[in-house]
Amino acid sequence: xxxxxxxxxxxxxxxxxxxxxxxxxxxxxxxxxxxxxxxxxxxxxxxxxxxxxxxxxxxxxxxxxxxxxxxxxxxxxxxxxxxxxxxxxxxxxxxxxxxxxxxxxxxxxxxxxxxxxxxxxxxxxxxxxxxxxxxxxxxxxxxxxxxxxxxxxxxxxxxxx
Amino acid sequence: xxxxxxxxxxxxxxxxxxxxxxxxxxxxxxxxxxxxxxxxxxxxxxxxxxxxxxxxxxxxxxxxxxxxxxxxxxxxxxxxxxxxxxxxxxxxxxxxxxxxxxxxxxxxxxxxxxxxxxxxxxxxxxxxxxxxxxxxxxxxxxxxxxxxxxxxxxxxxxxxxxxxxxxxxxxxxxxxxxxxxxxxxxxxxxxxxxxxxxxxxxxxxxxxxxxxxxxxxxxxxxxxxxxxxxxxxxxxxxxxxxxxxxxxxxxxxxxxxxxxxxxxxxxxxxxxxxxxxxxxxxxxxxxxxxxxxxxxxxxxxxxxxxxxxxxxxxxxxxxxxxxxxxxxxxxxxxxxxxxxxxxxxxxxxxxxxxxxxxxxxxxxxxxxxxxxxxxxxxxxxxxxxxxxxxxxxxxxxxxxxxxxxxxxxxxxxxxxxxxxxxxxxxxxxxxxxxxxxxxxxxxxxxxxxxxxxxxxxxxxxxxxxxxxxxxxxxxxxxxxxxxxxxxxxxxxxxxxxxxxxxxxxxxxxxxxxxxxxxxxxxxxxxxxxxxxxxxxxxxxxxxxxxxxxxxxxxx
Ligand SMILES: Cc1ncc(C[n+]2csc(CCOP(=O)(O)OP(=O)(O)O)c2C)c(N)n1
Numbered sequence: 001x002x003x004x005x006x007x008x009x010x011x012x013x014x015x016x017x018x019x020x021x022x023x024x025x026x027x028x029x030x031x032x033x034x035x036x037x038x039x040x041x042x043x044x045x046x047x048x049x050x051x052x053x054x055x056x057x058x059x060x061x062x063x064x065x066x067x068x069x070x071x072x073x074x075x076x077x078x079x080x081x082x083x084x085x086x087x088x089x090x091x092x093x094x095x096x097x098x099x100x101x102x103x104x105x106x107x108x109x110x111x112x113x114x115x116x117x118x119x120x121x122x123x124x125x126x127x128x129x130x131x132x133x134x135x136x137x138x139x140x141x142x143x144x145x146x147x148x149x150x151x152x153x154x155x156x157x158x159x160x161x
Numbered sequence: 162x163x164x165x166x167x168x169x170x171x172x173x174x175x176x177x178x179x180x181x182x183x184x185x186x187x188x189x190x191x192x193x194x195x196x197x198x199x200x201x202x203x204x205x206x207x208x209x210x211x212x213x214x215x216x217x218x219x220x221x222x223x224x225x226x227x228x229x230x231x232x233x234x235x236x237x238x239x240x241x242x243x244x245x246x247x248x249x250x251x252x253x254x255x256x257x258x259x260x261x262x263x264x265x266x267x268x269x270x271x272x273x274x275x276x277x278x279x280x281x282x283x284x285x286x287x288x289x290x291x292x293x294x295x296x297x298x299x300x301x302x303x304x305x306x307x308x309x310x311x312x313x314x315x316x317x318x319x320x321x322x323x324x325x326x327x328x329x330x331x332x333x334x335x336x337x338x339x340x341x342x343x344x345x346x347x348x349x350x351x352x353x354x355x356x357x358x359x360x361x362x363x364x365x366x367x368x369x370x371x372x373x374x375x376x377x378x379x380x381x382x383x384x385x386x387x388x389x390x391x392x393x394x395x396x397x398x399x400x401x402x403x404x405x406x407x408x409x410x411x412x413x414x415x416x417x418x419x420x421x422x423x424x425x426x427x428x429x430x431x432x433x434x435x436x437x438x439x440x441x442x443x444x445x446x447x448x449x450x451x452x453x454x455x456x457x458x459x460x461x462x463x464x465x466x467x468x469x470x471x472x473x474x475x476x477x478x479x480x481x482x483x484x485x486x487x488x489x490x491x492x493x494x495x496x497x498x499x500x501x502x503x504x505x506x507x508x509x510x511x512x513x514x515x516x517x518x519x520x521x522x523x524x525x526x527x528x529x530x531x532x533x534x535x536x537x538x539x540x541x542x543x544x545x546x547x548x549x550x551x552x553x554x555x556x557x558x559x560x561x562x563x564x565x566x567x568x569x570x571x572x573x574x575x576x577x578x579x580x581x582x583x584x585x586x587x588x589x590x591x592x593x594x595x596x597x598x599x600x601x602x603x604x605x606x607x608x609x610x611x612x613x614x615x616x617x618x619x620x621x622x623x624x625x626x627x628x629x630x631x632x633x634x635x636x637x638x639x640x641x642x643x644x645x646x647x648x649x650x651x652x653x654x655x656x657x658x659x660x661x662x663x664x665x666x667x668x669x670x671x672x673x674x675x676x677x678x679x680x681x682x683x684x685x686x687x688x689x690x691x692x693x694x695x696x697x698x699x700x701x702x703x704x705x706x707x708x709x710x711x712x713x714x715x716x
Binding site: 009010013014017018021025055058059062063065066067068069070071072 | 276277280281284285288290305337338339340461462463466467
């Protein structure tokens with residue numbers, strides 16, 4: 001089973017290395033990890049996607065909690081909004097360009113760069129949507145893809161703090 | 162004031178009396194400040210030994226031990242010591258020098274990324290890049306090392322941080338939003354545990370090093386007597402209950418007593434306290450205590466359910482939880498179980514083949530115990546460690562100091578130095594193998610220098626004995642690289658070369674007199690006991706077998 005775990009950490013040097021190192025050392029497999037600042041000064045939020053059975057996830061949570069700079073760990077797999085952002089550089093000929101733009105529109109994606117024989121498309125959404133989009137782009141020839149990794153937030157008024 | 166002076170002042174505030182270490186360019190400033198301090202510095206001959214000594218000091222006293230090292234090689238030499246302390250949850254603070262901030266990352270002379278290197282083996286570590294954070298960092302480090310589940314903390318100090326000017330306002334309070342150890346157990350869980358205990362017919366307590374760390378030995382003994390329940394310990398738990406107590410089963414696991422292993426296997430309730438269920442303790446996990454419900458009390462939530470499934474988890478400090486738990490329990494005799502366990506104790510005592518010609522290593526330890534039952538014992542790693550654990554019946558917590566988790570050869574001797582520094586009036590004996598002793602033998606110089614009069618009993622079999630035992634039993638006696646071919650080596654002369662007292666003992670009849678003499682000499686003494694070279698440690702649960710699948714020797 002895949003789980004999405006949100007981790008609030010003190011924003012100090014080395015925290016990311018500590019968290020990533022913990023996963024490697026304990027044999028937990030990170031699928032994606034996204035980090036950014038939060039509304040609180042000095043606090044960052046990591047979103048970590050990890051797969052494993054319930055026991056593994058329990059250990060992941062407990063071991064993360066043991067890190068001194070970790071303030072809060074929460075499994076946000078259920079009932080949450082999940083997003084990822086991808087930039088896709090796709091080959092575009094005069095013939096295919098219109099088609100690509102049309103597909104991008106359907107996916108509410110945006111064209112953020114135009115070159116003579118390629119486009120960069122920015123797409124956000126849940127993982128399935130992004131994968132589907134990338135899949136469709138394949139027929140035109142993908143030059144490069146970069147994805148941010150997932151971020152997530154639980155629905156409702158309750159907040160992680 | 163100069164930051165280096167502030168560091169020393171902070172250590173004084175933390176109550177530090179002794180520091181073990183070796184100076185160097187990157188930490189020279191701190192040593193300069195130390196020169197005027199009342200803190201006694203013990204110059205070891207290797208940084209690994211400095212950390213083991215600080216660790217031994219911590220285990221013997223329960224206080225935070227402190228070690229210093231310089232940058233680069235000084236720092237990397239501390240790693241084995243730090244990892245040893247980490248695996249056994251020993252509270253130490255290690256301070257290392259670092260190259261100046263502007264040089265960090267440039268592969269400067271004697272630069273090593275010690276915070277990166279030690280991340281997996283410290284409870285926490287710091288690289289201080291702002292002198293204004295220095296005092297706060299020291300305060301936090303001592304707090305983190307000594308509270309909750311204790312452990313090693315490293316502080317890396319760039320040279321220009323130690324030369325900076327700071328104001329000495331040592332913080333009273335710390336704010337660590339992510340660090341809040343839970344000391345009180347959940348009342349409902351404690352009640353649930355008490356109910357299970359009252360219903361159990363074959364209860365066994367399994368006590369680990371956590372009981373000793375939380376100073377809960379009295380409570381443990383009281384709980385055992387109140388239920389009543391037999392108590393088996395892990396290697397780290399030795400001394401949690403006096404091993405002379407009628408309810409004590411000694412230690413369990415690979416070389417534990419048969420009766421402890423049997424009792425745990427046949428129990429219907431296991432009350433596990435401050436123990437992490439290491440594979441050396443549990444044997445094959447799938448067959449561990451198959452009929453038992455398990456209560457697990459531990460301050461570290463991550464230990465609960467990590468290796469063994471638990472029925473009643475209680476997160477909290479062993480001492481507080483046991484105090485509470487006892488109030489819910491009343492005495493109920495369990496005659497059948499008692500008869501059964503007493504029967505095992507009679508049928509399967511620890512034993513070995515006596516010999517009038519060759520010195521049996523077990524015999525040496527029995528004699529040490531008879532002569533100095535209150536001595537602090539440290540051990541090296543290997544057969545010597547297991548025999549010490551089997552034949553030295555520990556009566557008090559913090560009396561038996563051994564590298565349980567990492568199994569570090571070379572630990573025992575410097576750890577003895579640390580313990581003896583804390584308790585100069587006590588006898589401190591390192592029970593050693595010849596292989597292990599040589600791994601930190603240079604510390605004889607330190608002992609002689611400072612009059613740290615530890616005794617070392619080398620059980621010299623001229624083998625890396627424990628590995629040889631495995632090769633004998635499981636690898637067709639192919640003794641690959643375990644024979645220490647040094648018949649010509651004289652441990653006695655090595656000791657004398659360092660200015661200590663050396664002795665050689667070749668006959669069983671001389672063992673007792675030699676020990677008596679050693680205990681009377683007011684100097685570091687190393688006794689080379691030429692023991693039966695092929696003696697093995699029994700009983701033995703082979704790696705991967707269940708606890709009751711014991712190999713034993715006919716005696
Ligand atoms: C630093 C280190 N290196 C290697 C080992 C692996 N090892 C475990 S026991 C042992 C043999 C120990 O020999 P010795 O100190 O002579 O003790 P004996 O078993 O003979 O009592 C070895 C090499 C270890 N535990 N620690």
